[in-house]
Amino acid sequence: MLTDQDATCPCCGKAGATLLSLAYDRPDPLPNDAPKHENWLLLQEDGDILTEDFCRMDTYRFVRCVLEIPLLGTTEHLVLGVWGTLSQTNFERYADTFDTGDQAALGNMSSWLSNAVPPGSTLPVAMTMVPRNERQRPQLMYADEEHPLFVAQRDGLSFDALTDLLRDFGHDLTAKTYLN
Secondary structure, eight states: OTTOTTOBOTTTOOBSGGGGEEEOSSOTTSOTTOOEEOTTHHHHOOSOEEESSEEEETTEEEEEEEEEEEBTTSSOEEEEEEEEEEOHHHHHHHHHHGGGTOOGGGOOEEEEEOSOSSTTOOSOEEEEEEOOSTTOOOEEEEOOTTSHHHHHHHHOBOHHHHHHHHHHTTOOTTSHHHHO
């Protein structure tokens, strides 16, 4: 049901397996009307800027990441495209190595989740950013062992918990369209 290319989301009308890949287009603190630029402008422009992979706002530095949560009983993951913060120093290190595709050597870095997961939850949430090679987006891992999504990331998410989480994002998998 979750990866059926013929299924259609009853609330947004999108077809296919897109529900396993939800993404935020910007960090939550950034205004919704901020224009998106090409990555190369990050080095050319001063001030606030949003690109496909980076964001600079005031003294904050953000990187587009993935938050992966395994689904119990499957080899599938819920993949959320989210934004995480980095210190100025780590942000510059990450940006400097971005085009080389050799970022795993940077090692794990402290980060803060910059999107409310699920929507409406409280920010900030302490994370660990894990850079990956070959220009794969870095992975965010929950740092707080008491956080419910830390447990889900470690142990897996049940189907019921997945449907609840997706409902928080506005996708109701229990709707009749999915159950047929």
